[in-house]
Amino acid sequence: MLKVEKLSKYFDAEKALDNVSLTLESGRILGLVGENGAGKSTFTKCLASVIKPTAGTVELASGVSVGWIPQEFNLAADLTVSENIFLGREKSRFGFLSKAAMREEAKRRFQKLHVEIDPDGLISELSPAEKQMVEFARALDPRHRLWLMDEPTTILNHEEIRRLFAIMSEFKANGGSIIYISHKLAEVLEICDDVAVLRDGVLVGIFPAAELDPSKLARLMVGRELTRMFPGKLSKESGEEVLAIEHLKSGKSVNDVTFTLHRGEILGVAGLAGAGRTEMAEAIMALRRVDGGNIMLNGKNVKFRHPSEAVATGISYLPEDRQNSGILPEFSIEENVTLTSLARYCRGLIRLSAIRREVKRYIGEFRIKPDRPEAKLCELSGGNQQKVAMAKGLDTRPEIFIFDEPTRGVDIAARCDIYEFIRNLADTGVACILISSDMEEILGMCNRVMVMREGKVAGFCSGEKLTQEELMYLSLGVQA
Amino acid sequence: MKKTINWKNLRDSSGVWIALLLFLAVAAISNENFRSPQNLINITRQVSYSGIIALGMTFVIATGGIDLAVGSLFALSGIVSLLAMNATGGTECVQLAVGLGVALGVGVVGGAFNGALIGAARIQPFIVTLGTMSIFRSLSLYFANAGLIGVDNSLYMQLGMADFGGIPLSTLLLFLLTVTLAIILKRTRFGRYVCAVGSSERVAYYSAIRVGLVKFWTYVLAGLLAGFSAFLLGGRLNSISSSGAGLSYELDAIAAVIIGGSAMTGGRATVTGTLAGILLLGIVSNVLDMWGISVNLQGAVKGLVIIIAVLIQYKRK
Numbered sequence: 053m054l055k056v057e058k059l060s061k062y063f064d065a066e067k068a069l070d071n072v073s074l075t076l077e078s079g080r081i082l083g084l085v086g087e088n089g090a091g092k093s094t095f096t097k098c099l100a101s102v103i104k105p106t107a108g109t110v111e112l113a114s115g116v117s118v119g120w121i122p123q124e125f126n127l128a129a130d131l132t133v134s135e136n137i138f139l140g141r142e143k144s145r146f147g148f149l150s151k152a153a154m155r156e157e158a159k160r161r162f163q164k165l166h167v168e169i170d171p172d173g174l175i176s177e178l179s180p181a182e183k184q185m186v187e188f189a190r191a192l193d194p195r196h197r198l199w200l201m202d203e204p205t206t207i208l209n210h211e212e213i214r215r216l217f218a219i220m221s222e223f224k225a226n227g228g229s230i231i232y233i234s235h236k237l238a239e240v241l242e243i244c245d246d247v248a249v250l251r252d253g254v255l256v257g258i259f260p261a262a263e264l265d266p267s268k269l270a271r272l273m274v275g276r277e278l279t280r281m282f283p284g285k286l287s288k289e290s291g292e293e294v295l296a297i298e299h300l301k302s303g304k305s306v307n308d309v310t311f312t313l314h315r316g317e318i319l320g321v322a323g324l325a326g327a328g329r330t331e332m333a334e335a336i337m338a339l340r341r342v343d344g345g346n347i348m349l350n351g352k353n354v355k356f357r358h359p360s361e362a363v364a365t366g367i368s369y370l371p372e373d374r375q376n377s378g379i380l381p382e383f384s385i386e387e388n389v390t391l392t393s394l395a396r397y398c399r400g401l402i403r404l405s406a407i408r409r410e411v412k413r414y415i416g417e418f419r420i421k422p423d424r425p426e427a428k429l430c431e432l433s434g435g436n437q438q439k440v441a442m443a444k445g446l447d448t449r450p451e452i453f454i455f456d457e458p459t460r461g462v463d464i465a466a467r468c469d470i471y472e473f474i475r476n477l478a479d480t481g482v483a484c485i486l487i488s489s490d491m492e493e494i495l496g497m498c499n500r501v502m503v504m505r506e507g508k509v510a511g512f513c514s515g516e517k518l519t520q521e522e523l524m525y526l527s528l529g530v531q532a
Numbered sequence: 533m534k535k536t537i538n539w540k541n542l543r544d545s546s547g548v549w550i551a552l553l554l555f556l557a558v559a560a561i562s563n564e565n566f567r568s569p570q571n572l573i574n575i576t577r578q579v580s581y582s583g584i585i586a587l588g589m590t591f592v593i594a595t596g597g598i599d600l601a602v603g604s605l606f607a608l609s610g611i612v613s614l615l616a617m618n619a620t621g622g623t624e625c626v627q628l629a630v631g632l633g634v635a636l637g638v639g640v641v642g643g644a645f646n647g648a649l650i651g652a653a654r655i656q657p658f659i660v661t662l663g664t665m666s667i668f669r670s671l672s673l674y675f676a677n678a679g680l681i682g683v684d685n686s687l688y689m690q691l692g693m694a695d696f697g698g699i700p701l702s703t704l705l706l707f708l709l710t711v712t713l714a715i716i717l718k719r720t721r722f723g724r725y726v727c728a729v730g731s732s733e734r735v736a737y738y739s740a741i742r743v744g745l746v747k748f749w750t751y752v753l754a755g756l757l758a759g760f761s762a763f764l765l766g767g768r769l770n771s772i773s774s775s776g777a778g779l780s781y782e783l784d785a786i787a788a789v790i791i792g793g794s795a796m797t798g799g800r801a802t803v804t805g806t807l808a809g810i811l812l813l814g815i816v817s818n819v820l821d822m823w824g825i826s827v828n829l830q831g832a833v834k835g836l837v838i839i840i841a842v843l844i845q846y847k848r849k
Contacts (some may be wrong), residue, residue: 339738360740369738377738380731382799391728391739396722401719444739 053078053116053229054099054198059108059255061094064434066461068094069105070253078113078197081220081230082330083244083261085237086273087524088325088489091253092233093123096200099286116198119191121203122235124182127175134158134171137190162190164450180207188216199223199230206326215366217243218220235324237266237528249273262532274491274520281468283475284495290499291315292371294350294483295452302335305506309345313452313483318474320498321487322523328507329487330372333454337362337369363392366451370441370458374434378441381430385420386411388429392446414443426481435466452498453477454485459493471497491520502525547844548808549793552582555812559819573698579814581606583807584761585778586785587706587713587752590806594717594788595747596730597657601646602758602785604668607779609638610671610762614681614772617688624687631688635763636756642668643755644748651748665782669767676774683770692767702764706807709757714803717748726750730798787834788813791841812837 054076054121060111061069069091076082086092097103098189099110100120109531112118127136134154158171167185175183184207199220205213220230220243223398234240240247241261249256256272278528295313300306305328334340336347338356340381347354349365356362362369371377379388389411397403397410411425418439422431429437445453455474459467472498478484488494494501500514503526510526513519525531560567585602592599613635620630642664649660675681694701717723725746728736736743756779766772790796791812792805816837820830 218748358740359737359740360742363740371738376732377734380728380735380799382731383728387724389738391724391741398721401715402721402724404719 053113055111056099057111059095059098059110060106061091061098061103062106064461069080069098072250072253073108074248074255074258075428076198076229076231078227078229079224080246081224081232081244083240083247084231085235085240085247085269086249086250087491089252090250090273092250093202094253095250096120096122096202096231096233100200109460112198116379117193117195118198118200119193119196119202121187121191121202121204124429125187126305127183127186129176130174132172132174133169133178136175136186137161137171139190141193158189161192164192164333165189165219173230181212184208185212188219192219197228201230202233205234205236213239235528237269237530241266241269248315250275266528267525270524270528270530271521274524276492276520277497278492279497280492282493283472285497285499286318286475287317287476290317290483291481297336297345298348299345300332300335300342300347302331302340302342305331305507306335309504309507309509311502311509311512313485315483316478316481317500318478318484318486318498320494320501321485321495321504321508322489322491322494322501322527323504324527325489327367327504327527329504330456331507332504333369333456333485333487336454337367339369363448363450366449367454368392368445368448368450368452370445370456371452372456372460374441374461375439379429379437379444382428384426384428385415385432385440386425389443389447392444393449396447409441410447414447418443418473433466434462435462435469438462438470439466441471442470443447446477450482452483452485454487456487457489458486459488459490491523494523495520505529516522540842548805548812548841551841552808552815553811555815555819559815559822562817562849563822569698573700573703575814575818575834576703576706576811577700578818579810580700580706581761581765582781583706583786583788583810584702584709584757584764585754585781586788586806586810587709588750588757589782589785590713590789590792590794590801590803591717591726591750592657592754593786593794594726594730594798594801595750596733597650597659597747597750598661598753598786599646599754600661600782601642601668603778603781603783604665604672605639605642605755606758606762606765606781607772607774608642608668608672608675609759610766610772610777611633611636611676611681611774613759613763614683614766615675617685618681624685627685628687628691631683631685632763635759635766637759639755639757639759639762640752641755643752643758646755647748647751650751651744651746654744657763670740672774672777676772678774680771680773683766685770686742686796689770690769692764692770702768703797705764710803710807714797717803718799722746722749725800727799730801732796734798784810784813787838791838809841 057073059069059072061185070097084092098105100118138154143150155171162169165185165188169182169185194298204216208216224230232244241264244261246258247261247264247269251273279492291314293312294315298310300309309332323329331340336341337363338359354365386407390407397407408425415423415425420436429440457472461505462470475488484495495518500512501518501523502512503510503523505527513522544626560653565571585606589599589602610727613631616634617627617631622629646660646664649655650657696704704844728741729743733743788809789806792802794805813834816833817830820833
């Protein structure tokens, strides 16, 4: 039904998919598992022709059309449910839409899914679980013979998952095939015939589900050799406690997080996408509403109403999404570096010479290219932009620095500079938090790692227990 | 390489200055009345009232906002100010002080009202100021019974006519305010924050900038300048018309800002460019007068100038 040959996809220099080949017979369900960034979503997007592969071919048996259920909803909020289900495949008669026919068909599909959703209701009024059902209804088009399902069960309850599996089995019995991506390994093993494991864009192998158990599968996902170079680990014992977070809550994404942070320490924060790591950092910085819990800074309870108060007490945050929250591409290096700390350079007017002096120092220290303080950020590479963003965080003279995915989209040379910088910062006594989906990075940089799962702290690893397998078990909630 | 850098510089305010000089040269060669010094001075005086408003608009647009209410606020400040002067006893000097205070006060309060709705309640600037444009105009019509409010104060009259070495007071103030506000935009924390907010609100927020407050103050500034400008015009005319004063000043101001090279979407702004923009608009309508082109057609030409200016901006991107 499907034949993929030597499929590769590069984003700039980064390999998201590397030479992946596989075939899928009709009437089979293939599970696809891997860490964050292993290339699962990229793979399905290539199959769904949403993005163009750099190399390789995707061959579908003739007449096979693909129903794609993406991880993030692709629904038009202001259209009705049935308008969404038939978006781009509207039924029409004499050039006019036949609304009644579409409504009937939508109703039939919802009956099949055992859900009651009004086909004339607006998408914006639906709950997330209902939106997911609309996505399923859309894929239920009888012409689709191959489904690509990307994390379909994340927001479903047990009952809904049962029904979904029943529909998948029926689809399979009728000769349809499914590629099923999920982090919930027990579910993968239950519904799938075979499981393909991706690691860093490479296909590790395809294994019959009957021969696997969750912990074996978790090991396959992480079983890479640690080859990257990191600056030596911190030798010094970390100092006294600077920050204590107690029962922190924020919306649905952060639920009862408790941990402590010490001077001169690099605390790693691992977890799968959606585990609430970024949200936790944003809640500490008052970038996000805090619904409960305490933030203790040097033994004192603090409540920030605005990020500027967090910055003033000595916390810096390097946002995960550099392009949209970290830097201003149309501003120069010096304007970006001093944006948060500008008050320090003002006596009525901005003291440009003082800024120039300070920024030149950062440019030298971080080896930022180009080395002109007045160069605009849009002229810089991703790695250099990230160095500017770090200099910006450092210029507020923090006691605590939270790095959120500091090396994402960064070339290897800049990556090493960034590791060295974090390491040196910790050496000078700054307490660092390193949020990362890159497990090798976490293992290379941190002595102690907190793992989050579904908004909660799943556990801490340090010393001998700090291994890829242990982190993956905690991230997935699998018993060893 | 050199050439691209030159191009880039043109993108900001120097482009409009070149256009202004070219236009000036064409106009001066084609018409001898145009090039008389008195005519040129008159142009600067004529544009000074909407020009001062355009300077404030530069800050509002730099945050990515828009203020449609400045023209109406101009009328309201002027009307209330003259009413207050008429109601005040005492010397002419006291009257004048009251007039200035009230004009600025009404401008600030009106601007703060816009700013609070936009900065704190986070309503879209276009919607808020569309509403207050109507409110302010309606209030000034109500206070003045839809007519003129006059004032009899010889000191105020002298002030309106005052010049320094032939340069009218309002022209002088326009230039002075341009320099001051240019420094505020480029060399103060507030100015930097204004551009940061316009460039990306999200990045500004993540950079611990109080986005709502920054926006609030830009509308207060726009209101303050509208009030000040109304006070100047009141002295010049010794009256303010509740229906005619400040009519479409907001559009002239927005046009001047865009012609001056600031980005409509915010983030990139130039106060001196706005000055050039307002002068260009003044010269265009003056020269059309001189050439004897129907007043009714002048709006079309003005519109073309605006569209061409924006087209050039897009081309450079």
